[in-house]
Amino acid sequence: MKTQFIIDSDEYKGQLNLSLTINSGQTSQPAWLQRNGCFSELVEIDGVYCLINVKQKNYDLNAPLEITSQSKEKIDEESIRSCIMNIFGLYDDLEDLNKYLNKDPKLSPTIEFCKGLRIFKAHNPFECIISSISSANCSIIRWNKAINDIKRKWGVKYNYGTDMFYTFPSPANLQKVPEHELEEMQQCEDNLPEDYIFEKNLKSCGVGYRAKYIIKTSQMVQNNINIQKLYTENYNKAFNTLLQLPGVGPKVADCILLYGFGFQNAFPVDVWIGRIISELYFNGEEIKPNKARLFGMEKFGKYAGYVQLYMFHYARKSGLLDVLKR
DNA sequence: ACGCAGGGCGATA
DNA sequence: TATCGCCCTGCG
Numbered sequence: 624m625k626t627q628f629i630i631d632s633d634e635y636k637g638q639l640n641l642s643l644t645i646n647s648g649q650t651s652q653p654a655w656l657q658r659n660g661c662f663s664e665l666v667e668i669d670g671v672y673c674l675i676n677v678k679q680k681n682y683d684l685n686a687p688l689e690i691t692s693q694s695k696e697k698i699d700e701e702s703i704r705s706c707i708m709n710i711f712g713l714y715d716d717l718e719d720l721n722k723y724l725n726k727d728p729k730l731s732p733t734i735e736f737c738k739g740l741r742i743f744k745a746h747n748p749f750e751c752i753i754s755s756i757s758s759a760n761c762s763i764i765r766w767n768k769a770i771n772d773i774k775r776k777w778g779v780k781y782n783y784g785t786d787m788f789y790t791f792p793s794p795a796n797l798q799k800v801p802e803h804e805l806e807e808m809q810q811c812e813d814n815l816p817e818d819y820i821f822e823k824n825l826k827s828c829g830v831g832y833r834a835k836y837i838i839k840t841s842q843m844v845q846n847n848i849n850i851q852k853l854y855t856e857n858y859n860k861a862f863n864t865l866l867q868l869p870g871v872g873p874k875v876a877d878c879i880l881l882y883g884f885g886f887q888n889a890f891p892v893d894v895w896i897g898r899i900i901s902e903l904y905f906n907g908e909e910i911k912p913n914k915a916r917l918f919g920m921e922k923f924g925k926y927a928g929y930v931q932l933y934m935f936h937y938a939r940k941s942g943l944l945d946v947l948k949r
Numbered sequence: 950a951c952g953c954a955g956g957g958c959g960a961t962a
Numbered sequence: 963t964a965t966c967g968c969c970c971t972g973c974g
Contacts, residue, residue: 760955765972831970836957872957894955911964912956953973961966 624697630688630704630713637717640739641679641688644711647936650755650875651745651882653767656788665781665788666746668706671696672790674783677707684739693783712741715887715929723926729903730930733937740936742928744882748850750791751883753837756870757830758878765829772828773797798841800825802834836870843868853884861886873916881928890919890927898947899934 632639645662646654655662661678673694680686688711692703708714717739724730745751750770757766770791777796778789792800801807801824808821821827825834844850848868853861861884865876877891892900892915900918901910910918923930938944 756957758955759957760970762955762972826970829971832968833957833970870957874956951974954971956969958969959967962964 624694626690626692626698626700626703628690628700628704630690630707632685632687635708635713636719637715637721638684638739639679639688639711639713639741640682640684641677641711642682643737643739643936644741644743647740647743647932648763649743649882649932650758650766650878651743651751652747652754653770656786663786663788664746665790666706666710667790668694668698669702671698672779672781673698673703674781674788675703675707677711706746710744710746712744715741717741720926720929724930724933730933732941733933736937736940737933740932742882742887742932744885747791748853748883749794749844752840752844752850752865752868752871752879753791753797755875755878755882756836756840756868757833759833759870759872759875761831761833769828769830773825776800776823776828794841794845798838798845800838802826802838833870836868839869840871853880858886858888862889873912877916881931887928888920888925890916890923890931892916892919892931895935895938895944895947896931899938899943902943902947903934 641662645657655664660680660682661676663674663676666673666675671694673692676691678689680689688707690703690707692698721734724734753773754766754770757769774789774791777792777800781788781790801810803824803826804821807824825837830837848864853864856864858880861880862876865871865879866873871879874891874893877889880886881889881891892912897910897912897915900915901907904918919927919931938947
């Protein structure tokens, strides 16, 4: 089944920079496949896997979004539309956000660097949890590659012409994968060809010491922790629930809440956000991560998640980051 | 070459 | 309860 439609810019408030939103390194998921200005990914909608192609003509921030979708079974067009609106943060009111940023002289400079930048929401919350764990102490390119490797090795493959896309494996499947070469070898035991290369294990995806966290977290999501409940819990409850997962500390928990579960009041603090907060609001005095986190949540309220996203992007593009490296 | 950046964990006081 | 060394890999 093929569907084609448009999301016009008057269907949401403020601009959208599709490319920037997808490529700004948010831990909800790796960047989508990009070809000729068109972004593609396999997304589950109403229980059906569906290839989504999204294009914003000439990278014009006000151009309508051109959507095509392909799936075996028919999916209601409204479901596809709202799914895409959600993934690209189109339900967020950027006009209101800009008004808010303009009122704080520390924040107003971020606006011109971040036009149309939106929160890139997870289409698969479990993938978001594993992405966020993989991102800890790790570069964007590295965790992007790791997640794509995991999908390729244990996801379900969907062919669209010559293109191949993979689902993200379920917790039930990911909890069973071998952690390293030795475990993989033990699982195969007999009659493998001499030249067999052991590469169907988590470490071979480049996740390093996080492999055991990923396996344990998959087990806990499968058996102990109901992640669906996070949607209805308050911030503190959900935060503490996530901290129970191995590999999830405060920064990763906040990323999961913000990008995966819609908690826009979360304020994920990495070293950079810590330094920026210290520079902008504490005269360069060193600020402990937890203090920065509480400060951000308190000061920015429901805008905290966006402020964090905008601050980081602004600092990168304006050269502030280089200054803070000292 | 090789030391360092990046967040979380577990041992220490 | 806070602090510190270590985990793995890519990069300068």
